[in-house]
Amino acid sequence: MTIEIASQLIHCKTSKELWTAAKELSGSNTRSRITLLKSEFQRTRKGSMKMEDYLSRMKTIADNLTLAGSPLSILEINSQIFAGIVVSLFEKEDLTWVELQATLLTFKNRLE
Template sequence: MSHTNLTQVMAPFGSSFNQICSVKLDGSNHIIWRSAIIPLIRGRKFDGYLFGTKQCPPKFLDKSEEVNPKYDEWYSKDQIFLGWLYGSLANNIAGQVTEFMSSTNELWLAIEELCGANNKAQVQVHRTMLQAYRKGSQTMMEYLKKMKEISDSLAIAGSPVSSKDLISCTLAGLDSEYLPIVSV
């Protein structure tokens, strides 16, 4: 690969991933992390490496032991990008996907599988919390704040709550003293 091409590949990543994107995937912020990462990747036209649509060329030229220059270029870019993507992971996630470090696409698929399952579980837990949460002895402000936090957590997880559902769950969690308001 020429020096210019390597410089162009590395340029968007700078000396530190944190200069590009301050969001590190920690398991609870998959949707936010993904939303920050994908535009950066598409903007530099590296999405083929990530999604597996830019296939690795054969390592050797036809029937020889000479290394294919297209393979060298693809492999170099993929490894730089793999390191960059790995650098966007918090330690708790990185430790769970270390074995998938041979290509950018393999790492991406492992992250999506791991966090997709976590995300579905988080959505279920927060939906249950939203439906079961009660005001109890809290002030109205504390109660409303907590309901909003649960709703926001669902939105971040990619499963936003409609205003109608939030109002319904909030009213259902009020004590009997609020019955005149709830029954209106």
């Protein structure tokens, strides 16, 4: 046990109190981690990342959420990945209709 954790549990007088306090401490850390990961998952955009890097990043975050006890459904994962790609497309201010159409068709072909 690290000194930091021990200092937060030093007040416990019985093993039951110690166990309960340790679980609560662990739970708050886990909830905090889940909140951070979900926020990161929703904020992540493809932007200038290579598609492989973007997909790998999103998969890593989704896997970490599963490990933290808050798994995402495949629908949630896919929706957020698509949203991150679409938002990146629309952030390009000088994208012409032809460029947008070509980009979306290329993306569609990659999916197929």
